[in-house]
Amino acid sequence: MSHSLGIVIESLVAVLLLLTIGYCMLLNKRLKRLKADEHSLKATIAELITATEIAERAIGGLKHTVRDVNENLGSQLAAATQMAGHLKGMLAEGDGVIRRLSKIAIAARPSQEAEPAAPRISTAKAVAAAAEAFSERRKASGLAA
Template sequence: MMFGLPLGIFVEGAVAILLALTIGYCVVLNQRLKRLHQDKDAMRQMVADLVGATNLANQAIKELKSSAVEADLALTARLEEAERFGIELANHVTAGTALMERIARITSVARHSQAVEQVEEPNKVQSALQQLSSRVRNRGAAA
């Protein structure tokens, strides 16, 4: 006997204290497990959201790729059309330049012939006047 208490009561008291500590630890452990399960559910939700976001991103990437392909085809078609217009425009410019050269040559020839005609016209007028005056003299002498 210790200090007047029977050993059985001391052992039972110690077991009761250990049992109370065990129950307290089980309560704390139970709360932690509940939080872990809540976190697990939150993690499941987070993973599900992440999978959904990944699927949306993959779909968006596919749509971007198809849009890029369409834009590339449209741009290629427009570039080919622009190249055709450029060639056609170059041909028109070349034809216009040739036409301008022909017009310049024609005007140059026309100006040159006008200058020659202007020089020849006074000579023609003078010869016509001389012929007229000689006829008048010839008539006057014949009369």
């Protein structure tokens, strides 16, 4: 019996050794896969670091561009405000000139009761004709600009 007990124990140890060898082979495969994943992960991390550095440089460039644009836009906005004021003044002057020209045109228009056969001229044509006559009178008197 002691002999059969020894064989059973040795058989059990042999089976356990075979299981250990199988498990070691499985662990070896997993370690190889892990090493391969480690290399690909290192490559991915290196690419990510490179992309981050490029993005940081691009952000720095964008900040510089925004600063330049802000300064340029501020000066252009000030110039535009000044130009708008100038144009507003010129429009007011032009409006005054139009009012005076229309008064001149109304005054220069012949009376319709005196000449009933004369054709009716449109207001725009009358204003243009009066303005032309006014400028001719100014030129003749030496007051033209």
